[in-house]
Amino acid sequence: MQALALRRRFQQPLCALALVACSAFPNVGSAQIVAGADVTYVNRYVWRGVTRTSVPVFQPDVYLAYRHTNSFLTVGGWWSLETRSGEDEISDTGPGVGGLGESNYWVELSTRGGPLDLAVGFARYLFDDDVPGGRDSSWNTSELYATLWWETTALIPKINLWYDIDAIEGAYIETSIDLRVPILPVAYMYLGALAGWSAGQAVRESAPSQPAYFEKDGLTHVDISVWASFRVGSGLSLAPELHVQINEDAATERTRVDDTEGAKVWFEIALSWAHEFGGRR
Amino acid sequence: MRYKVQLATALLVAACGYNEIPLSTPVSEPPVPPGGPLSAGFGRADITPPPGPGLYAYGPEGREARGFRNRLYAKALVLEDVEGERIAFVVADLAVISVALHRSAAQRTLERAGIGADRLVLAATHTHAGPGNFMGVKQYDEHGTSVAGFDTTLVAFLAERIGNAVRQAVDSLRPARVGFAMVPVWGFTRNRSLGAFRSNPDSLKVYEPPADLNLDESQRAVDPTWTMLRVDVFDPGQARFVPAGALSIFAIHGNAIPSVNDLYDADIHAAMQRRLETHVDSLNGGTPSLAPRAVHLVANGAEGDVAPTFPEAGRCPPPKLRLGRRPGGPHTPPPAEEWRPISADRAAACMDASAAYVDSAGPALAERAIAIFGSLAGRLSGDVRIARAFRTVPLRGEGAPSDLCDAPRVGAVTLVGSDGSTTRYYGWKLFGLIPMGFEHGGSSVETKPRGCHAQKRIAFGSLQGLVVGEHGLPEVAQLMIVRVGRLALAVAPAEVTVNAGVMIKKTVLREARAAGVPIDSVAVISLANGDLRYIVTPDEYAVQDYEGASTLYGPQSATVLTREFGDMTALLAAGGQTGAAADVGEVVAYAGKLREVMPGRDAGPPPERIERRFVSLECAGDTAVASWIDIYPGRLVPADGPLLRVERETSRGWEHHLWDDHGSLEVRALEPKGSRGYLWETRWLPGETVPGTYRIVLEARDGFSALRGGPFGACVGEPGGPSGDSL
Secondary structure, eight states, rough: OOOHHHHHHHHHHHHHHHHHHHOOTTTGGGGGEEEEEEEEEEESEEEEEEESSSSEEHHHHHHEEEEEEEEEEEEHHHHEEEOOTTTTOSSSSOOOTOOEEEEEEEEEEEETTTTEEEEEEEEEEEEESSSTSOOGGGEEEEEEEEEEEEEEEEEEEEEEEEEEEESSOOOEEEEEEEEEEETTTTTEEEEEEEEEEEBBBBOOOSSSEEEEESSEEEEEEEEEEEOOOOEEETTTEEEEEEEEEOOOHHHHEEEEEEEEOOOEEEEEEEEEEEEEEEEOO | HHHHHHHHHHHHHHHTEEEEEEEEOOOOOOOOOOOSOOEEEEEEEEOOOOOOOOOSSSGGGGGBBOOOOOOOOOEEEEEEEOOOOOEEEEEEEESSHHHHHHHHHHHHHHHHHHGGGGGGEEEEEOOOOBBOOOOOHHHHHHSSSSSOBHHHHHHHHHHHHHHHHHHHHHTTOOOEEEEEEEEOOOSSSEEEEEHHHHHHGGGOOOOOOOOOOOOOOHHHHOEEEEEEEEEEEEETTEEEEEEEEEEEEEOOOOOOOOTTEEOOTTTTHHHHHHHHHHHHHHOOOOOOOOOOEEEEEEEESSSSEEEOOGGGGGEEEEEEEEEEOOOOOTTTTOOOEEEEEOHHHHHHHHHHHOOOHHHHHHHHHHHHHHHHHHHHHTTTTTOEEEEEEEEEEEEETTOTTTTTTSOOOOOOGGGGEEETTTTTTTTTTTTTTOOSSOOOSGBBBOOOOOTTTTTTTTTTTGGHHHHHHHTSSEEEEHHHHHHHHEEEEEESSSOOOOOHHHHHHHHHHHHHHHOOOOOOOOOOSSBSSOOOBOOHHHHHHHHTOHHHBBTTTOOOOHHHHHHHHHHHHHHHGGOSSSGEEEEEEOEEEEEEEEEOSSTTTOSSSSSGGGEEEEEEEEEEETEEEEEEEOOOOOTGGGSOOOOOEEEEEEEEEEEEEESSSSSTTEEEEEEEOGGGGGGEEEEEEOOTSSEEEHHHEOOBBTTTTOOOOOEEEOOOOOOTOEEEEEE
């Protein structure tokens, strides 16, 4: 039964996304299709500064994109698979459970003009119906988002805007800047600084029972990171990241069920694969 | 410590991956007096390979060849004197000559014409739009172009055709008269490493232009000497000597075409060679043919630090390392970094600027050549003696000159390219702040010179030995000195700078006088019979510009080379007929990864299963673009013969206008179409062609009959305008 429920849970959104892709681009040529998959290991799942799990998580991600010159239309899915957590651990699946904690599906349109990259998209966040002690389907929600970044020789400033149109409502903004640091003639390391801002995704006094991500609106956290992303083989790349986060909101300060910290450290490493089908020899 | 051991092990494994290939030792047959006077013969072979190999000499910026523009040739001149002393000069439209290619070609010339390595001068024009992958030197095979590997089939392909050119020259040997001139030609070249040039003592700075030319310092700091050996042969039909061709030596880097180019092209040498050939044909009358009957070989002189005066706009910036562009979603990890090339528009602008330069400078240089050729008409003689001395000098190990460094090393600057042709690594600094020698001069100079390599800041420091490998760089130098009458030619397997060339010339002249060898002029032929990269003077070495950093065996390299040439000059006193004058030693090539970069004759389906047909014909701005289905590259080998021609409609019907050996016409292999064949494209920029109606004709070849495209008028759109205007 559980397997059937899981299958249903994956089937519906994936079919919907496939339908969107197929109807939008009925005459897609093979030379314009990009497929990608990646898996990320994080020692704790931190999302928008909030510790969602204090145990290691594997997060696979797959997508299919149609490319037209410098633009992509992408559909994809992402899943967060938790390792088993203890009683005092924060977890989406609940204490001692583990497994699938969250599923996301999205459609995104991205384009590049000169040094500017722009992406707009829609994301659907899904959780299990019945998760004692975890995050249940009352958190299911949808967001519209936009990302703008500008790539210069040394700096990459970026702004992300999410607007929840469903359960949470309100906006969340991230502003960041990455400094490109040459460590080899063929590779850079990046030093990043990011600030998260809630603009309506905090607890509402008028509706305290409505799901909310933060205790208060305004600056939620500041994240300092070191990361790199480099090829390790044909179509394969590896991206390690180390984050030091300064917490500015009660929600971001939580590090375990009963612990709060002014700062936290976490890391992740992602192995990615992408392939453009039908490219010229 | 453990990490260091692991790193060293990994590097060792990477470095040892070479292939040991013993090369042949073809020694010429003893001279047999022919019973006649001086004779000469010319030959020519098309050496344009199919697309696939990497274009050599721009390092990582050299692209994979996709087709061709001006075809590549090997041109041969064979001289034989009254004693039967033979010498074969071959100039090939290649970036360099490897020892592996020289020996392989010599094996063929020995079999076909009795001419071994010791009588074969095989020189390169240094076009950077010729194939690589034939070096037989691991680091050159792996890093001389973006396409890595050593292709034995490509070596055989080139050697076979070079052998054919020499055989053709021998077969056409006829009584001859020759004469030479050395004329300064200023204004077409400049010194690209002026700081290093300036560091030399005044005694080496021997070339001075007339003041009224108003040249800047860089244009004055060159060897302007155009050395031409004119050859007239006896025509029995006319019972007189007629002009047949020439061997020219002029110091100019053959790299006017920038690194964004993806086509084989003979570069500026194409015009320098062909215009004189056409001129000589016109002197002799007769009907024009596809290939000129006259042959003009143009070798490079002391061009190490010399570049054509190409415009700044003709050089393209290298790619930049940036985050890749790929799709994804909110959780997708950042894309990997990738080398992002400049935009297509920018690349096209570079190509246009360089093409405009080649179109103006090439013919202008050819006009000088024509004038020199004409001036020699009354100064020819059949009483000319030939002599040569050849030596295989080991550069390391037993028998190596003691003043060379024990092991070759490249400087950090070598990785960043020369001034005007920098690579993607140029200007790199650790953390963006700490200079690591990836520049010209400056931090590339070791401030506290240590060991044999002295001022050279060695790339990767003490790890270079591991990275490069025990046999990763050249280990022998094939040196040669040739006497043609009163002219001596010092044949150097490297790019010799202007002042290193002066050192060699002075020494050869001095030793010749001391030994009683009757010569009064000396020219240096660079880039012949091997490739040691650069040879600079000791003072230039201390500056560590690109050329100094690429002088592999240390600061005394030019001194050693000069001494060897001096010794060899003395051997000419005995007519070059001693065993010491034919020292064709045993050589082992340590090649990179063996790889078939040149597609084979069995690529794709056979011709009988392919319907050759035009697919499209349209205007892209001012360029006519036609595509067609044909056999795969490999089965289709450009060197086998003409692929297509453009015809013009006249009152007499369709007449030949030009064929696919022209700077205005490109042929490119686009993409495979499976069992249907391969999609090819030609782009023709008519330029100032007279208005009229034209058509493209695919020549009969490979079992296909000729195929004629539809008629079209010359495209008249804006340059670089939108494509797709149907014709």
